[in-house]
Amino acid sequence: MKILITIQENNVAPRFDLTSEVLIADCRDRQIIGIPRTILMTRPSSEELCGLIIKENISRVVCGGIEESHLQYLVWKKIEVLDAIIGPYLESLEKAKEGTLKTGTILPGAKKIRSMK
Amino acid sequence: MKPVSFATCNNFPVTEILNGVPHGVAILDRDLHVMEMNRFLEVLTGFANADARGVHADFILRSNIGNNEKLFRNVIETEEYLSISGDIISRHHKKIPVHFTVSPLKNESGDPAGLLVFIEDISALQCFDKKRHNMACLDKILGHSPKMQEMFELLPVLAHTDATVLITGETGTGKDMIAEAIHNASKRSRYPFIKVNCGALPESLLESELFGHVRGAFTGAVKDKPGLFRMAQDGTIFLTEIGDLPLTLQVKLLSVLDDMEFFPVGGGKKVRVNVRIIAATHRSLRVLVKKGEFREDLFYRLNVLRLHLPVLREREGDIRLLLDFFMREFSTGLHKSIKGYTPKALNILTAYAYPGNVRELRNIVEYAVNICQGAKIQKEGLPRYLFIPVEEKPPTSADERRDEYSEKAMPALDLPAEIGEKTVSGSWQDVEKEMIVEALKQTGGNRSRSAKILGWGRTTLWRKLNRHGLA
Helix, strand or coil: CEEEEEEECCEECCECCCCCEEEEEEEECCEEEEEEEEEECCCCCHHHHHHHHHHCCCCEEECCECCHHHHHHHHHCCCEEECCCECEHHHHHHHHHHCCCCCCCECHHHHHCCCCC | CCCCHHHEECCEEHHHHHHCCCCEEEEEECCCEEEEECHHHHHHHCCCHHHHCCCEHHHHHCECCCCHHHHHHHHHHHCCCEEEEEEEECCCCCEEEEEEEEEEEECCCCCEEEEEEEEEECHHHHHHHHHHHHCHHHHHCCCCCHHHHHHHHHHHHHHCCCCCEEEECCCCCCHHHHHHHHHHHCCCCCCCEEEEECCCCCHHHHHHHHHCECCCCCCCCCCCECCHHHHCCCCEEEEECHHHCCHHHHHHHHHHHHHCEECCECCCCCEECCCEEEEEECCCHHHHHHHCCCCHHHHHHHCCEEEECCCHHHCCCHHHHHHHHHHHHHHHHCCCCCCEECHHHHHHHHHCCCCCHHHHHHHHHHHHHHHCCCCEECHHHCCHHHHCCCCCCCCCCHHHHHHHHHHHCCCCCCCCHHHHHHHCCCCHHHHHHHHHHHHHHHCCCCHHHHHHHHCCCHHHHHHHHHHCCCC
């Protein structure tokens, strides 16, 4: 199973459509295989990001705010979308691979975010 | 989290005060973490106040106003409030257009303590703007004259009914634009607006175009054609030059107006449509009815709501408005920096009768802007025909007048006495002579420069000087 997380600095990016960096991790039996890779988008774009998700054959997407149309598109493509996630992306990856992450989760690490710099 | 002085106001809990504000409000600390949110913002963002407390504002507001961190921190540092529009994405996946107003907050000792963020949902305003956009066509129709104001007041009334509208007016008065404006302001605006020029197609083709045909109806009808009436389903069909509609088709149109049903050419099955009809003509339908060229019953059926567009010469003050508007439009398009008209040019342009109305005015300005090389449009840069005097003729029908306009001559210039005496004292020869003299005066007798001003070659000027006895 491949997991994609939209990231901004060390956190899950607040908005899907403004994401310029994503992390892709291969998981098997709740374990991450190899080193997750990050991809820098040429420009923030929901459409291009959806294209990348399809191209990379992603099964689970972890993101922040996402618009209804893009959410529906991904769901229609049988991709699980865990949206409105707030917190550090590594924490979300841990929970996502274990299958315990739920839509709208504010991770404990979220309240420790001091600065977005 | 350390409580700050603004946590209470006269012993009223600040949350209660914020809940009384009809917009989203958030109080952020110096690190831009949410300290307090009102109920309105809870609804907007989809996050509960209790969950949002202590979380960085970027993750709760999820706005597109760029880097919140930088913008918000700048407000703390400069102590200057920020007002900016953008949008947020709620937890319910809805993108909401909002307006942010961010103000700095200070503690009791006057040190920066955080930020007060007002978030106004402007989606209703944007909806209103979209409605206004539907009236955008109206914005393109310029006019301050009382006659135009009357028409502007009438347009929304016409838009809110489904009754047939008959627009009359001379050529170039803007019948097409008005028809489109009525459609755009009506509840049918989401559906097609189909324009048909009844005078542009031969009778046999027009029937097929309007009502469609079935396969095999005539040679060449290899497949079914829906026709323009069916293409305008739920929308508006605009029949321009309705006075030119052949008599046979007038009968069919009358039956469509009465029953909203018709048979396509060669078809045996009636087709039902829901279309609003707007008709326009520059000809007098009453005269055509008298001549037997237009069916009286169709005339009365079309003449439900009548809108007569005023001619330009009757629109007081609008000529100047339109001259300036088109001058700006064309000079921008041609990347010229034309500032206006010289007084002489303006006198001529405002005194001209404009038989072709706004269309003619637009063309004159386009010509002048193209010709103009300086900062102002000169008299010499106007089309020559504006200076040709013609005899006043008794009024004729609009159609006849149109023919005169296009083929023979212009109506007489209604120039003020001083200009009339000076510039239009006689034939074209006199005008030409005067233009040459004027150019020579300007250049101190320099023929090369005079020829350039007049737009002629030096030899042409020499020939003309000889002809006028000025050499």
